[in-house]
Amino acid sequence: MTQPVWLSERVQWIGAFDPGMRSFDIILKTPNGTTYNAYAVRGSEGVAVIDTVKAECAEQFFAHLEAVARYDEIKVIILNHLEPDHTGALPELMRRAPQAKLYISQSAQLMLKALLNRKDLDFTAVITGDTVSLGDRTLRFLHTPYLHWPDTQCTYLEEEFILFSGDVFGCHFCDKRLYNDKVGDFRFAFEYYYTHIMRPFREHVINALALIEPLTINIIAPTHGPILRDQPTRYIERYRELSAQRLQNEINAEEKTLIVFYISAYGSTTQMAEMIREGAEQVPGVRVSLYDMEGGDTDLFVDLVEDADGILVGSPTINGDAVKPAWDLLSSFAKINVRGKLAGAFGSYGWSGEAVRMLEDRLRGLKMRLPLEGVRIKLIPSLEELEQCRQYGLEAAEHLMGVNAPRVLEMADLLAARKQTTEELSVVTI
């Protein structure tokens, strides 16, 4: 059995090693497992336990805890994150230390009730600035929601400058030497974790950094992977770099960017894309870029999309569907936050033009905003149809800049438009 690890005279790591883990939450891979880090803090008036571990690893956690404290000394249980990898041992801990008071984020209350399925639950909901005292040790809370769940928060031990950060600054990396200055090179795991877990919540990362950066920090103690005691601020700086708007320096605040991605079999969709650009460029302040999906790679495109304000996707309909590069592009959007960005679709078709409506449905599913119905053109665009594309680009750009003419719509018409599409689709599938 492993031993607890002493971060200081009063603070111990009481977590668990899980070296056999290979894939986490289905989407994350790890080549050497992970750790679930939990901590105990001893004050003159009692002990605080900060986070627990996954249920399967509870035995290690309780053994470590028992080596540093008695259950009746535990006054406080702090939950920085309610995901089961950190709350698996909670119900048993609450049974063993029934006097301990639970502290959770203001935004974790409904989730905690759902997690424990108990109505009579007693807990304290906290927000930035709230503290809990253990006598000569004080824990202060930072409200840092959506990193990477709505319920997440960080806890700061004031007297020792230790930040218990939850999943933030963590990574799936299992090395029993535990300290960042002792373990093997884990940079890849740190970067990978940011990209897959934190990146979609970039705005929330920026808000959290604003609370964290002013603190004096000697140690960052996350819930996964190495404890960061050697140059901890370097990891904060890295989060700052990773979350920064990369375009910010190159584009002025009044400008907005619109990216038109397209792919074409016989050049019709290309022609449409070019006319859309022409229309969009009539609106002052819109910086339009065109990219042919055939000539690029979705990993690079996704970086562009992350910083863009609006995205239009053009695909022909082939065999009743949009083409694979278009779907690949859209599926990469899950890696970033596209919610609320302006979006639209367009394309040419031979005899049935389902691609545009299918792409639009997916874009809506990604919670992007689609103010306009996309343009579909049969075979070769006529002059009128090209004019329609120009108009579409113009209107999309106006919506992007918020200078569109006020409009009054009928809900019945909006519903009818969708219904008609479904009917068209069902005719085609017969």
Add this chain to the structure above:
Amino acid sequence: MSKYNITFADIGTTVNVSRGTRIVEVAEKVGASIPFGCKENDCGDCMIEVLIGAENLSKPSPLEIELLKEKLAKPSNRLACQAMVLGDVTVKPA
């Protein structure tokens, strides 16, 4: 059936809807910039600010009130997935 106007102030769009329509359904159709998540009073993502006509929306349920409290909402905030249009109303994203 009676019809009412819901205006999304930030995108200059008004939609004429039937009584009892949920705001989120309209918002999604017209591409209003109201974010939405679960659409069932769970995530709180679709919070809006009611600018005019708060009294013309269905009353919030105890669960919506609880969730709004948890999200540190202002008195003028509602959830677009819960609020139903019962009269003319103007909203914008919270």
